[in-house]
Amino acid sequence: MPYEFEEILETIRMTEIEHFDIRTVTLGISLRDCHDRNLEVAKQKIYDKILKYGKNHVKLAKEVESQFGISIANKRISVTPVSIPFDSLKQDEFIEIAKILDKAAEEIGVDYLAGYSALVQKGMTNGELELIRSIPEALSQTKRVCSSVNVASTKAGINMDAVLMMSEVIKSTAEKTKNNDSIGCAKLVVFANAVEDNPFVAGAFHGVSEPEVVLNVGISGPGVVLDAVKEAGKVDLHQLSEVIKKTIFKITRAGELIGRKTAEKLGVQFGIVDISLAPTPAEGDSIADILKAMGVEDVGAPGTTAALAMLNDSVKKAGLMASSSVGGLSGAFIPVSEDLGMIRAVQAGNLSLEKLEAMTAVCSVGLDMVAIPGDTSSSTIAGIIADECAIGVINDKTTAVRIIPAFGKKVGDFVDYGGLLGKAPVMSVRKLRCDNFVGRGGRIPAPSRSLTN
Amino acid sequence: MKLSEDEVRRITLDTITELGENATPELVKQKVKEKIEKLSEGSVSFPIGSTSSGRVILTAFGLNKPGIVAAITKSIAESNCDIQDLSQKLMGDFFTMIMIVDLSTSPKDLKGLQKDMAKIAEELKIKIYLQHEDVFKFMHRI
Numbered sequence: 001m002p003y004e005f006e007e008i009l010e011t012i013r014m015t016e017i018e019h020f021d022i023r024t025v026t027l028g029i030s031l032r033d034c035h036d037r038n039l040e041v042a043k044q045k046i047y048d049k050i051l052k053y054g055k056n057h058v059k060l061a062k063e064v065e066s067q068f069g070i071s072i073a074n075k076r077i078s079v080t081p082v083s084i085p086f087d088s089l090k091q092d093e094f095i096e097i098a099k100i101l102d103k104a105a106e107e108i109g110v111d112y113l114a115g116y117s118a119l120v121q122k123g124m125t126n127g128e129l130e131l132i133r134s135i136p137e138a139l140s141q142t143k144r145v146c147s148s149v150n151v152a153s154t155k156a157g158i159n160m161d162a163v164l165m166m167s168e169v170i171k172s173t174a175e176k177t178k179n180n181d182s183i184g185c186a187k188l189v190v191f192a193n194a195v196e197d198n199p200f201v202a203g204a205f206h207g208v209s210e211p212e213v214v215l216n217v218g219i220s221g222p223g224v225v226l227d228a229v230k231e232a233g234k235v236d237l238h239q240l241s242e243v244i245k246k247t248i249f250k251i252t253r254a255g256e257l258i259g260r261k262t263a264e265k266l267g268v269q270f271g272i273v274d275i276s277l278a279p280t281p282a283e284g285d286s287i288a289d290i291l292k293a294m295g296v297e298d299v300g301a302p303g304t305t306a307a308l309a310m311l312n313d314s315v316k317k318a319g320l321m322a323s324s325s326v327g328g329l330s331g332a333f334i335p336v337s338e339d340l341g342m343i344r345a346v347q348a349g350n351l352s353l354e355k356l357e358a359m360t361a362v363c364s365v366g367l368d369m370v371a372i373p374g375d376t377s378s379s380t381i382a383g384i385i386a387d388e389c390a391i392g393v394i395n396d397k398t399t400a401v402r403i404i405p406a407f408g409k410k411v412g413d414f415v416d417y418g419g420l421l422g423k424a425p426v427m428s429v430r431k432l433r434c435d436n437f438v439g440r441g442g443r444i445p446a447p448s449r450s451l452t453n
Numbered sequence: 454m455k456l457s458e459d460e461v462r463r464i465t466l467d468t469i470t471e472l473g474e475n476a477t478p479e480l481v482k483q484k485v486k487e488k489i490e491k492l493s494e495g496s497v498s499f500p501i502g503s504t505s506s507g508r509v510i511l512t513a514f515g516l517n518k519p520g521i522v523a524a525i526t527k528s529i530a531e532s533n534c535d536i537q538d539l540s541q542k543l544m545g546d547f548f549t550m551i552m553i554v555d556l557s558t559s560p561k562d563l564k565g566l567q568k569d570m571a572k573i574a575e576e577l578k579i580k581i582y583l584q585h586e587d588v589f590k591f592m593h594r595i
Contacts, residue, residue: 001538001551003510007593008551012512012582066564069584253591261587 010250014224015070019285020251022258023220023278024074026199027057028206028271029213031080031115039093042086043100050077050104050113053213053268058109060265064258072258073220073280074420077105078204079115087127091134098138098145105144112187114146114204119194122156122443132162135169139184140176146202152192152389154396158444160386166190167382167438171405174374178407181415185404186337186369190385192392192399197272198328203365203400214271216328217259220278221251223285225311229293240294241314248275248318256323274328275319276364277311279339281422287311287332288341299342300351308332309362329398331364337417337424338369346425353384353427361391366399371415371424374407381405383434386444394447464488507557508537508586511570515579517548524577525550528569534559548579553586 014020029050036042058075065072082097089097098116105113116138118128135147149166152158170185177184189203196207199216206214228247232240255273263270279287287308288299294307312331319326334356336342345351353370360366366388372381385401392399406415409426416423468484469476513525522541529536529552538553556563567583574581 001540001553003551003589003593005540005542005549005551008510008512008589009549011584011589011592015584016580016582066567067585068588069582070588250592254588257587257591 018223018227019282020221020224021071021073022255024076024199024218025061025072025262026076026078026204026216027054028078028210029053030206032085035085047100047104054108061262064262070254070258076110076201077113078206080206081115081117081119083118083128083131087125091130094131094134095138098142102142102145112146112201113144114201115206116145116147117205119150120162121150121153121159132165136172136176139173139187146187148189148191148203150191150194152393154193154393155446155450157446158389158393161441163385164382164438167378170381171378174405174407182404182407183417186421190401192389195328195398199274211269213268215263215268216271217255218274218276219251219255222277222279222287222290224251226290226293229290241310244314245318248315249322252319252322272325272327273323275315275326275330277315277332280420281338281340286339286341287334288339288345298350299345300355305358305362308359312362329364333365334359334363335368336370337422346427360399367401367403369402369424371404371406371426372429373411373426374405374409376405376429379435379438382438508553508555509563509583510586510589511552511554511583513579513581514549517543517546521548521577524573528573529554532559532561532566
């Protein structure tokens with residue numbers, strides 16, 4: 001037999017018991033040729049193009065799924081940041097674009113389409129300004145469209161005017177979708193150092209340097225790593241990092257295989273594998289549980305940041321060896337609502353927003369799916385975003401804020417979306433004010449490490 | 454790859470016949486060594502780069518009872534698939550079997566076979582998984 005008994009059983013165990021699946025196959029489609037002076041024509045062009053490339057996306061991904069016996073949890077679409085090809089549009093017209101994107105996503109059967117985005121780290125064009133203003137309305141009038149705005153980068157610094165504006169957009173989105181637990185905010189990400197090939201919604205977009213169409217894959221598999229860590233028992237951290245690396249290596253290889261096969265079937269170029277460990281609200285599919293298995297009593301205990309840093313680094317190292325096309329965010333996600341262990345830690349009072357912020361300095365993204373009281377002021381939200389951006393800009397990493405000021409809710413309440421978005425306990429936010437700082441506006445200059453030439 | 458004593462003997466005898474009059478102990482030893490090395494190379498150089506071999510790996514496990522192998526192999530034979538390798542182990546009362554099945558001669562695709570196996574699995578109260586060989590190749594072979 002060309003394979004060992006143990007090898008075969010290991011694969012079966014990963015896919016059947018430990019929830020190893022491909023988290024997403026995301027088809028990136030460029031919309032740069034869809035501009036037209038006539039809005040109706042532009043809309044038709046967008047719809048036709050997404051359908052042209054995407055109409056078989058779900059069907060073919062399902063075929064690959066059954067062929068390899070590995071499930072693909074999500075099939076998604078990302079498009080060029082909408083502000084770029086349609087820079088001449090006004091607020092109302094952008095909402096029309098969002099609606100047609102929503103319709104196209106529904107037609108091809110994907111749950112989310114991302115790329116209602118703008119990149120404004122150094123300043124805004126008129127179109128970008130209009131797009132940002134349209135976000136609350138666009139997210140409340142559509143179901144599947146996701147939006148992201150990049151407000152900072154290591155090269156450009158932090159655009160504090162954009163940060164302030166986004167904090168108001170977040171507040172307004174929360175209010176506009178108050179009947180559904182402010183779900184609009186779960187589809188809105190504020191980035192620093194956004195990457196162009198991230199396959200994970202809601203922050204995905206098809207970057208300007210990407211080809212016409214490309215397929216990117218996001219793997220998952222916290223359950224597999226959790227069991228490996230548990231099985232390793234009482235070994236030192238050096239050995240534990242080896243255990244994690246070996247496991248990640250295997251699941252990344254499977255991810256690359258599935259990605260290449262799906263791209264081959266669709267007849268499009270294969271882009272990258274994003275080796276992020278992405279939790280789901282399912283029992284055992286949790287990053288928090290891995291951290292606990294590594295030895296901290298609960299997430300939030302001293303030592304949590306170090307454990308997460310090691311986990312994140314091991315994931316990257318193994319992924320780099322396993323695939324020559326690693327990209328995206330690649331690390332460990334720590335969304336609160338999508339991870340049962342994180343939810344429990346918040347409920348038990350063990351995990352505060354401040355500790356979570358420290359953890360984001362070493363995880364792959366940032367403050368993700370965090371619910372805060374609905375009466376939090378927009379300047380406080382701006383302060384939270386600015387802090388997160390600072391971590392990203394200074395450390396030359398991607399950080400993001402997907403925060404939900406849950407309309408009408410207080411600390412201890414829940415927002416509950418069901419499905420993959422899960423449910424988040426409302427966390428308390430410090431009452432200290434930062435109005436006079438964030439209110440200054442302007443741009444925090446790029447750090448000295450931006451001058452690498 | 455491990456060879457049994459019988460296989461080594463067969464290879465040796467073949468070599469002696471091939472060499473005929475020229476056979477010397479040293480030459481036979483060298484030729485046999487070459488042949489064995491070549492054989493083991495064959496199993497290592499398993500077509501890793503080439504994807505989609507048409508082969509799937511069937512894994513079955515559950516409580517042991519008479520007729521599991523019979524039911525599975527019967528259905529595979531009826532679908533005109535070729536069983537290329539089979540390994541079966543009992544772990545206490547627990548039955549495990551791993552099979553490499555070539556689908557390229559079958560009118561059925563993987564989905565069809567999966568459906569047949571799901572039926573058998575339900576009848577016998579065991580678990581049967583079918584996955585394309587490439588998954589194992591990618592995960593366990595560099």
